[in-house]
Amino acid sequence: MRTAVYVLECRGIWRVWISLDLTVDRWWWSGAGLESQGRGLVTVDKLVLISPALPLGWAVKLRDHFKQRDGMRNWGTKEWGQYVSSVLEPELKEEREAGGIGEKEWFSDGGSLWRLPEQSGGFIEQSRKNNDCRGNDLDYALLESEVEQFVHAVAGRSLLQPEIEALLAEGLPELMGRWRQAAQLAHLQGRLELTAAVGCDAPAAHGARARQLPAGAGTLARAAARLPHVWWRGAVARRAVSRCLRCGSAPTGRTACAACGLMGCAYCEACLALGRSRACALLLRSAALPAVRCTAALDPTAAAGRWGLSPAQAGAAGAALGFLAERRECSAKKCPERFLLWAVTGAGKTEMIFPLLEAVLAAGGRALVATPRRDVVLELAPRLAKAFPAEILAVLYGGSAERWVSGRLTLATTHQLLRFHRGFDLVIIDELDAFPYHNDPLLAYAAEQACKVDGSFIYLSATPPQEMQRLVRSGRLPHARVPVRFHGHPLPVPQHLTMTSVQTCLKRGNLPRSLIHTLRKSLERVAQIFCFVSRIAHIEGLLVLLRRSFPGVVIEGTSSKDPFRAEKVTAFRNRAISLLVTTTILERGVTVPRSDVFILDADSDLFDEASLVQMAGRAGRSKDDPGGHVVFASPQWTRSQRGAISQIRTMNMIARRKGYISKETPR
Amino acid sequence: MSSLFSWLTKAQALLSPSITPCLTCGKRNPGSSPLPGVCRICVEAIPWISSPRCLKCGRHVGCPDCTRSSEPSPIICNRSAVAYTSVMREWLGQYKYRGNERYGLLLGLMLDRAYIALKEEKRSALLSQKTLIIHSSWSADLLVPVPVSDSRLRERGFNQAERLADVLSKRRKIPQLPLLIRTHHTGKQSFKSRAERIADMKHAFAENPAVTAQFADWMKRKVPLNRPVRIIIVDDIYTTGSTIRACADIVQQMGSDYGYRVEVYSLTWARS
Numbered sequence: 001m002r003t004a005v006y007v008l009e010c011r012g013i014w015r016v017w018i019s020l021d022l023t024v025d026r027w028w029w030s031g032a033g034l035e036s037q038g039r040g041l042v043t044v045d046k047l048v049l050i051s052p053a054l055p056l057g058w059a060v061k062l063r064d065h066f067k068q069r070d071g072m073r074n075w076g077t078k079e080w081g082q083y084v085s086s087v088l089e090p091e092l093k094e095e096r097e098a099g100g101i102g103e104k105e106w107f108s109d110g111g112s113l114w115r116l117p118e119q120s121g122g123f124i125e126q127s128r129k130n131n132d133c134r135g136n137d138l139d140y141a142l143l144e145s146e147v148e149q150f151v152h153a154v155a156g157r158s159l160l161q162p163e164i165e166a167l168l169a170e171g172l173p174e175l176m177g178r179w180r181q182a183a184q185l186a187h188l189q190g191r192l193e194l195t196a197a198v199g200c201d202a203p204a205a206h207g208a209r210a211r212q213l214p215a216g217a218g219t220l221a222r223a224a225a226r227l228p229h230v231w232w233r234g235a236v237a238r239r240a241v242s243r244c245l246r247c248g249s250a251p252t253g254r255t256a257c258a259a260c261g262l263m264g265c266a267y268c269e270a271c272l273a274l275g276r277s278r279a280c281a282l283l284l285r286s287a288a289l290p291a292v293r294c295t296a297a298l299d300p301t302a303a304a305g306r307w308g309l310s311p312a313q314a315g316a317a318g319a320a321l322g323f324l325a326e327r328r329e330c331s332a333k334k335c336p337e338r339f340l341l342w343a344v345t346g347a348g349k350t351e352m353i354f355p356l357l358e359a360v361l362a363a364g365g366r367a368l369v370a371t372p373r374r375d376v377v378l379e380l381a382p383r384l385a386k387a388f389p390a391e392i393l394a395v396l397y398g399g400s401a402e403r404w405v406s407g408r409l410t411l412a413t414t415h416q417l418l419r420f421h422r423g424f425d426l427v428i429i430d431e432l433d434a435f436p437y438h439n440d441p442l443l444a445y446a447a448e449q450a451c452k453v454d455g456s457f458i459y460l461s462a463t464p465p466q467e468m469q470r471l472v473r474s475g476r477l478p479h480a481r482v483p484v485r486f487h488g489h490p491l492p493v494p495q496h497l498t499m500t501s502v503q504t505c506l507k508r509g510n511l512p513r514s515l516i517h518t519l520r521k522s523l524e525r526v527a528q529i530f531c532f533v534s535r536i537a538h539i540e541g542l543l544v545l546l547r548r549s550f551p552g553v554v555i556e557g558t559s560s561k562d563p564f565r566a567e568k569v570t571a572f573r574n575r576a577i578s579l580l581v582t583t584t585i586l587e588r589g590v591t592v593p594r595s596d597v598f599i600l601d602a603d604s605d606l607f608d609e610a611s612l613v614q615m616a617g618r619a620g621r622s623k624d625d626p627g628g629h630v631v632f633a634s635p636q637w638t639r640s641q642r643g644a645i646s647q648i649r650t651m652n653m654i655a656r657r658k659g660y661i662s663k664e665t666p667r
Numbered sequence: 668m669s670s671l672f673s674w675l676t677k678a679q680a681l682l683s684p685s686i687t688p689c690l691t692c693g694k695r696n697p698g699s700s701p702l703p704g705v706c707r708i709c710v711e712a713i714p715w716i717s718s719p720r721c722l723k724c725g726r727h728v729g730c731p732d733c734t735r736s737s738e739p740s741p742i743i744c745n746r747s748a749v750a751y752t753s754v755m756r757e758w759l760g761q762y763k764y765r766g767n768e769r770y771g772l773l774l775g776l777m778l779d780r781a782y783i784a785l786k787e788e789k790r791s792a793l794l795s796q797k798t799l800i801i802h803s804s805w806s807a808d809l810l811v812p813v814p815v816s817d818s819r820l821r822e823r824g825f826n827q828a829e830r831l832a833d834v835l836s837k838r839r840k841i842p843q844l845p846l847l848i849r850t851h852h853t854g855k856q857s858f859k860s861r862a863e864r865i866a867d868m869k870h871a872f873a874e875n876p877a878v879t880a881q882f883a884d885w886m887k888r889k890v891p892l893n894r895p896v897r898i899i900i901v902d903d904i905y906t907t908g909s910t911i912r913a914c915a916d917i918v919q920q921m922g923s924d925y926g927y928r929v930e931v932y933s934l935t936w937a938r939s
Contacts (some may be wrong), residue, residue, distance in 0.1 A: 001821070162822070255768045257824040265824070269767065276766035278824070 001161070001259055001280055002053035005062055007072075007080075009046040014072055016063040018194060020180040020187075020282075022052070027140060028188045046073060050084060055260035057279035058088055060196040098254075098263040143185060146175055150182040151191050151286065153406065156366065156423020158246060158285045158449065160197060160275050163419065167404040183284060193285040197277035198244050198251045198266050244268035246277045246418050248445030270442055273398075274418055288422035291452040292365035294324040307354045307387075312484045312660040316341055317352045319480035324359055324426065324456055336427070336451040338459065340472060343482035344491055344651050345462045345617025346591075350380060352482070353428055354387050356458065361391060361408055365425030368410045368450060370417055372434045372443070374398070376589060377413055380430075384411055417446035427451040430460045433610055434588060462617060463610035463647075484655035488662030489626035491648050492619050494599075494612075496641070497633040502533055502600050506541040515598075516549050518631060519579075522596040523553060527628065528572065529579040530586065530597045530618050534604035536561060539581050542600075546579065557581035587614040593622040602632035602641055612644035690769055691758060702773055713777070714750040716938060717784070724908055726938050732907070741915035742931045745905050746788075747938035748781035755937050759903060763827050771827075775834025778901070778936050782807075782835055785934065806897075807932065808889065810836055810843040813902040813914055814872070816851070831936060832901040841899075842889075844882055846921065847914055848875045861907050868909040872917055886925050895928035905935040 004019040008029065019025045029047065050062065065087055075083070085092065153171050154164070164183075168175050175182060186192040243250050249270035257265035260280035267278035277283070304314030323339045343349045353369065360367045369384070371377055374397045381395045392407035396416040414429070427450055451457055464472070471477035485491065499505075499512045522529055531546075533539060539557040546555050556577045558568045565585075571577045573592055580586075584606070597619045602612065612632070619628030632641050655661050686695040689706035696706035714727075721730035725746040749755050762770035789805035812828035820826055829845065836843040850873045890896050900914050915931040922929030 253768055255771075255825065258820045258826070259822070259824045267766065267768075269769070272761075272765045272767050276824075278766075 005050040005059040014068045016066045018059045020184045024184040057196045158421035197281040197283040198279040247271035285421040291425040291455040292363040294359045294363045316480035316482045336455045338457045340479035346485040346621040347482040348486035360426040367426040368424040369428045371430040414443045417450040420450040425455045428458045483651040484660040487623035490652040494630040499633045527596040531581045532599045534601045534606045555579045594625040596629040598631045603634035603636040603638040609640045609643040745933040746785045747935045748777045751937040751939035771830045807899045809898045811846045814849045816849040828902045865909040868913040895930045900933040902935045904937045906939045
């Protein structure tokens, strides 16, 4: 889009403003309606219209890179023209190189792209005249009340124009035709930030970001995020690094654009799925509000009693509550504080977050629970709704009907976080190591953007990434461990079974006797078996061999490519299938009461330590059968397998030491 | 030890040959592919219309619409590159609605294939007529993209038909002129029935006054005298043909205003 740009002198300070509708600005600066907050206090000394319609990206650059110079007060058309050309020099050059129309054509084209009005002060005087009796075509009293509604509706959000329109169509249809005016007035009041979706970040924010990236983002991603910062100093004079302000990626696309008229209008390809963010697209963000503080008065034991937490769960939840209540001395750091809840598989993580959410909601704050996976959102939604019946719960995922519902409690997939900006006091990220959050700097950026700068982050994971484990070990990341499952039994420790690779078995056309023997033992104790393989291509062949070895047993296979995956998982849960051959897609989320786990080719590169721990965590989750069997079957013994087993043993050891193990499982 | 290991893996990743992920499936499949940005496997799955069942509208399956209609059509024929399957719908959606403009060149090159097929078809038809030798090669004289409304253009940032025509125009050296404008916003076609679309389209287009002079000039300088002018209307998709026919009517009218005989063809990326 294109917007109007003007400079305004107010008590000797010059500022550049962009405007979606100049009539609102005229009215605002003419000082009409002095009774409204703050407006009457400023006296406008000089106003110069730079352009009635400049590509938004350029307008924002003029605003954000504005530097006051001596004698601006006496500048005429020529001086302002030169100033604007000098600020936009790289853009103009790029545009010429891209084959766009040259500077001259550009600016003569629109009549007076940055030629001043006839008399420099004419703009404001004319509007004074118009506004003497509020004789404008806008009803400003109505507009002001609409601004209240509008600001409320977009609180904590970061929205592109089509998203604003969708939100209004659903929530405030009467504002549809006039949202630009409302947004402009809110912007002048300092309650909304108007910017271009792809643009240059202020240098300060940049440094903070590199520091803030969660450890989960991985070394490489953090190095990448730090890179532009290193370049910054050298490049700042030449050209600022542009990025998509919504998702943090560097814009990789650049095309001619009919909306702003430029030949090279950059757009971001990383977050296309949520609507296109581009250099001339309006990004509207609500101004950040300070975070609420939870009171320490909330008694951890009482909270535990109310939510039915085990001693281990209550201990960890108590530690997290203490973290929330802590006074933040280091809020000057301008980034949210982080806390890790390291809970073993089957520890009952969901119950533990209830007291935390309650504390934030009780303090009048807004809380967000985010998880990378849609099925987890769908599973969690009814439980949260039941736990907090008085709250409006917004459940957000791709294709959800509640996209624009605004609740104090929000449950969302991590991608949806791109639509928020400094909106939440508490952000809880579940399974932060799960695909696709793992190693995706985009989602890490989104999560950080969604949280208020002085808010809190709580990560939940059974298998935190190495980077984060290191921070825990060195004491730089506050955390609490839940080393035991809710039923108080230790985690089953995986056994190793030496066998040939699946590939070889398929080639030979038979399965090793030892594997068949172990599988038979599991079937005899009527356990349901998860059989994990590393490759989708192995599933079919393995099914044939298994069915031949175990006639009469219902054996099925599923993978991400299986259209009947959901049906098969349901059948497995209902015990209609006894043995399910699958890949890592089922490493999380699926719980069956009496289960054993076999991981074939456990030495494969595709199974890292975290994934082995997660798969092993499918066994022994029910209190009726806490001692399920886990078998790592592979020709080789690898570091990942050793690491996984030692992680499980460590957790068991901590649990025993703390006295959380109520019953030892008979072996 | 572990950090050394991770550095080794990263170093290895840097040294191994990089295969850019496929635009459409996101996988890194090796092997060269005839279309840019798309892997071999995806290219093999493209539902090309290599020999249309309906010679009028270029449909790959039997076409009741063309046999039913008795009124004369303003177009000679339509040809489309692919059948509009769900995969192709996804591709077009990525381009048009998501705004992934990397698809622009891909779809343009696919359209180019349809143009070459049309050219070949016409050439062999000319040969079989055994007319003069100079007629034995067939090529179009002008491309005209189907316009979108101003508000849609601002919202989307580009006109997909124009971008498709751009690719063809550059590759085959055929000039392109935006002869038409959309006079009113008809809303999304995909939500309408056949009858609604046809009624809607009647007055949706008009002559573009901005290029009238250019068109007249082109007519004067470039038009061949010994045969009718061949104008191809370009669009992304042919569903009922009402859009194309409405455009063709105007183009025919414009041609006859200048006293030229015009043959209007249409070329679309997909045929539903």
